Amino acid sequence: MGVHERDLTSFITDIGDAGRHMDFAVEGVRCAGCMRKLEEGVGKMPGVTRVRLNFTNRRLAVEWRDGALDPAGIIDKVEALGYQARPFDAASAETAEAKEASDLLRRLAVAAFAAMNIMLLSVSVWWGNASDITPETRDLFHLISALIALPTLAYSGQPFYLSAFRAIRKRSVNMDVPIAIGITLAVAMSLFQTFQHAEHAYFDSAVMLIFFLLTGRYLEQNMRRRTRAQAVNLASLRADSARRIRPDGSVVEVPVSAIDPGDRVAVAAGERIAVDGVVASGTSEVDCSMVTGETMPMKVEAGDMVYAGTLNLSGPLTVTVTAAAKGMLIDEVQKLLDNAYAAKTGRVALADKAASLYAPLVHTAAALTFLGWLLAGAGWEQSLVIAIAVLIITCPCALGLAIPAVQVVSSGAMFRAGLLLNAGDAIERLAEVDTVVFDKTGTLTLPSPLADAAMLTERAKGIAGHLARASRHPLAASLQALAAGPAPEGLRETPGGGVSGTLDGVEVRLGSADFCGVSVAARQAAEAGHAGDSLVWLRTGDEIAAIPVRQHMRPDAAETVAALRARGLVIEILSGDRAPAVAEIASALGVDDWQAGVTPQAKIARIEALKAEGRRVLMVGDGLNDAPALAAAHVSLSPVTAAHISQAAADGVFLGNALRPVVEAHALARKARGLMGGNLWLAVIYNTLAVPIAIAGFVTPLIAALAMSGSSVLVTLNALRARRA
Amino acid sequence: MNILLILIPVALLLGLIGLAAFLWSMKSGQFDDLDGAALRVLEDDDLPDESRQEKRPGDE
Numbered sequence: 001m002g003v004h005e006r007d008l009t010s011f012i013t014d015i016g017d018a019g020r021h022m023d024f025a026v027e028g029v030r031c032a033g034c035m036r037k038l039e040e041g042v043g044k045m046p047g048v049t050r051v052r053l054n055f056t057n058r059r060l061a062v063e064w065r066d067g068a069l070d071p072a073g074i075i076d077k078v079e080a081l082g083y084q085a086r087p088f089d090a091a092s093a094e095t096a097e098a099k100e101a102s103d104l105l106r107r108l109a110v111a112a113f114a115a116m117n118i119m120l121l122s123v124s125v126w127w128g129n130a131s132d133i134t135p136e137t138r139d140l141f142h143l144i145s146a147l148i149a150l151p152t153l154a155y156s157g158q159p160f161y162l163s164a165f166r167a168i169r170k171r172s173v174n175m176d177v178p179i180a181i182g183i184t185l186a187v188a189m190s191l192f193q194t195f196q197h198a199e200h201a202y203f204d205s206a207v208m209l210i211f212f213l214l215t216g217r218y219l220e221q222n223m224r225r226r227t228r229a230q231a232v233n234l235a236s237l238r239a240d241s242a243r244r245i246r247p248d249g250s251v252v253e254v255p256v257s258a259i260d261p262g263d264r265v266a267v268a269a270g271e272r273i274a275v276d277g278v279v280a281s282g283t284s285e286v287d288c289s290m291v292t293g294e295t296m297p298m299k300v301e302a303g304d305m306v307y308a309g310t311l312n313l314s315g316p317l318t319v320t321v322t323a324a325a326k327g328m329l330i331d332e333v334q335k336l337l338d339n340a341y342a343a344k345t346g347r348v349a350l351a352d353k354a355a356s357l358y359a360p361l362v363h364t365a366a367a368l369t370f371l372g373w374l375l376a377g378a379g380w381e382q383s384l385v386i387a388i389a390v391l392i393i394t395c396p397c398a399l400g401l402a403i404p405a406v407q408v409v410s411s412g413a414m415f416r417a418g419l420l421l422n423a424g425d426a427i428e429r430l431a432e433v434d435t436v437v438f439d440k441t442g443t444l445t446l447p448s449p450l451a452d453a454a455m456l457t458e459r460a461k462g463i464a465g466h467l468a469r470a471s472r473h474p475l476a477a478s479l480q481a482l483a484a485g486p487a488p489e490g491l492r493e494t495p496g497g498g499v500s501g502t503l504d505g506v507e508v509r510l511g512s513a514d515f516c517g518v519s520v521a522a523r524q525a526a527e528a529g530h531a532g533d534s535l536v537w538l539r540t541g542d543e544i545a546a547i548p549v550r551q552h553m554r555p556d557a558a559e560t561v562a563a564l565r566a567r568g569l570v571i572e573i574l575s576g577d578r579a580p581a582v583a584e585i586a587s588a589l590g591v592d593d594w595q596a597g598v599t600p601q602a603k604i605a606r607i608e609a610l611k612a613e614g615r616r617v618l619m620v621g622d623g624l625n626d627a628p629a630l631a632a633a634h635v636s637l638s639p640v641t642a643a644h645i646s647q648a649a650a651d652g653v654f655l656g657n658a659l660r661p662v663v664e665a666h667a668l669a670r671k672a673r674g675l676m677g678g679n680l681w682l683a684v685i686y687n688t689l690a691v692p693i694a695i696a697g698f699v700t701p702l703i704a705a706l707a708m709s710g711s712s713v714l715v716t717l718n719a720l721r722a723r724r725a
Numbered sequence: 726m727n728i729l730l731i732l733i734p735v736a737l738l739l740g741l742i743g744l745a746a747f748l749w750s751m752k753s754g755q756f757d758d759l760d761g762a763a764l765r766v767l768e769d770d771d772l773p774d775e776s777r778q779e780k781r782p783g784d785e
Contacts, residue, residue, distance in 0.1 A: 031764065032764035032765070032767050035764060035765070036768060054758040054761060055758055056757070056759060056760045102756075105756070106751065109744060109751070113740050113743065113744040117736065117737060117740050120736060137729070144733065148737075
């Protein structure tokens with residue numbers, strides 16, 4: 001980059017006093033040394049007033065005096081230091097989440113303060129009750145506790161009250177309903193007891209409950225935010241910019257979001273097209289594998305439609321934009337996506353399922369306790385106190401932590417295995433899978449095709465390598481390493497054709513069949529011999545050789561498929577590519593169930609058919625044509641190279657060239673699911689032990705405090721086991 | 726037991742100071758980058774050169 005201007009104004013914020021602020025997503029930072037190198041390097045640029053690298057989410061914040069430097073210079077500087085930087089739009093959806101996180105943390109801090117101070121007073125009362133506390137002192141302590149507890153519950157308890165209220169209004173029950181009822185009754189009864197000069201008050205239980213539950217909620221939120229931040233970083237690192245041609249003919253690089261329909265955009269050979277549009281001038285070949293799964297390049301010329309996400313292979317193009325970032329995508333795909341999402345909302349997460357069983361049970365038990373004591377001859381006051389004690393002791397403290405704690409630990413383990421999850425309950429869904437459907441192009445195979453020069457002579461390989469070095473064609477990259485022996489002279493690249501030069505007075509050419517002057521008969525013969533591959537040709541004098549270009553399988557694809565099968569999963573392949581290309585991959589992997597030439601609609605139909613058979617499908621795919629199927633499947637994963645829309649539709653994204661994270665994710669999810677179930681059982685066991693004591697009327701605040709904190713710690717410790725599959 | 730009338734407010738006040746300190750540190754962004762803070766503590770290049778030399782043991 002560098003020859004043309006970059007327009008970054010949409011990323012810059014004005015911080016007053018002629019100061020400007022901009023955020024960058026940075027790749028490659030690993031240690032304290034990297035951090036210092038970056039901050040010092042950028043900080044020494046003239047005009048920079050503040051540099052701070054956030055190591056947690058790998059963002060670099062830079063502030064400078066307006067006009068003192070060109071922000072594009074910062075990117076070049078970071079690149080010169082050996083890292084990658086991309087402008088990052090800080091004003092995205094993330095800020096709302098960050099706000100929610102700091103809000104939860106503040107409520108948690110208040111609850112912690114209150115819990116500690118009330119416990120200080122409560123322990124004194126418990127101790128005093130056993131020895132010589134005077135009733136006046138006890139009342140004073142209870143009163144102070146009330147003064148701390150009431151504002152704390154009003155502030156820190158808000159998230160639970162609001163969520164319970166929303167659930168009730170929708171005529172459903174979630175875990176927050178019993179929580180809200182439990183703490184409200186506990187506080188109301190304690191207030192009443194205080195004014196009755198009673199021995200026991202439950203302010204400490206109520207506040208401690210809020211503290212534990214907020215901890216669970218904060219952890220859960222933090223996990224989601226962290227993986228989301230990584231995913232957004234990855235997205236912005238994937239160069240979402242386009243080069244707009246101004247009316248005066250100059251070219252400026254702008255973020256895709258700043259492109260409007262009607263703009264003209266320049267696309268160089270080897271570049272990914274960032275917008276949907278019509279070719280205004282130029283001829284080239286376009287690799288549509290990301291959009292349709294088809295691996296054979298398609299020829300385009302003026303007047304042809306090109307889609308965002310496709311790769312421009314051979315010649316420069318000028319594209320008139322028909323739909324930019326906002327309206328991008330073929331409408332059809334978007335429509336299919338919407339339908340798929342609408343069909344999916346029926347599932348109830350494990351935690352809510354547990355809540356809907358739990359709440360009625362607990363409330364019935366409390367009501368029965370009240371009636372039972374009343375019938376047994378206790379006064380209504382004493383009966384009510386015991387019934388409320390039942391509610392307090394059953395308040396789902398452990399239950400509230402049981403699932404989020406496992407989710408946090410498990411998604412942390414997946415993160416280390418190279419997998420980012422978008423949805424919290426994706427872990428549960430992943431564990432239930434029994435069928436895996438793979439897309440072929442870009443999922444089972446590596447995202448970019450490679451030229452396979454294995455059958456050339458050593459000399460030809462060397463020449464092809466030299467010629468490839470002069471080309472910007474993406475396919476040339478894999479041949480460049482072969483360059484050896486004498487170098488041809490007068491190298492020249494013909495857009496849409498290939499590279500030519502002369503070696504020892506003989507003309508050498510590398511490129512398309514036409515460019516190399518291959519006869520029709522020779523071409524047909526070669527194509528018959530390389531079914532399913534597109535061909536690149538090498539001509540040295542009169543000798544002609546065909547170089548097949550093929551999709552290479554991900555290095556561990558066979559291993560991964562075998563491992564998934566060993567885990568008892570059924571494997572299928574659904575590809576938009578031609579049958580011979582799919583058949584080759586399928587047989588190499590030993591997969592019998594495969595379909596080729598499948599449209600996005602047909603992919604959904606197949607997934608729906610599997611669903612109708614009662615199967616739970618994990619869809620792994622990357623293309624635009626996979627997006628609706630990803631959304632329709634029970635759970636879905638995408639490689640990091642996938643089209644944007646597919647990543648958004650998928651429940652998780654895996655990093656790197658390996659397919660292995662899919663297996664690890666499944667193993668970790670199964671383990672996590674088991675632990676979630678185990679934790680729920682722990683909560684059930686705790687209740688079956690504690691409830692009879694409460695019903696019998698033996699629960700004191702001391703017992704409640706011990707039982708609640710004990711069960712919460714137990715459940716959290718159990719969740720830590722989710723670190724390993 | 727009159728000492729309680731002093732000790733309890735003192736205890737609460739200390740607690741409140743802790744809470745206020747936490748809220749302030751949160752607001753000033755000290756919890757934004759916990760991983761980075763863990764690494765930054767190892768750096769000593771924020772000290773001016775002469776002060777680093779002065780702090781060498783046995784100089785006094």
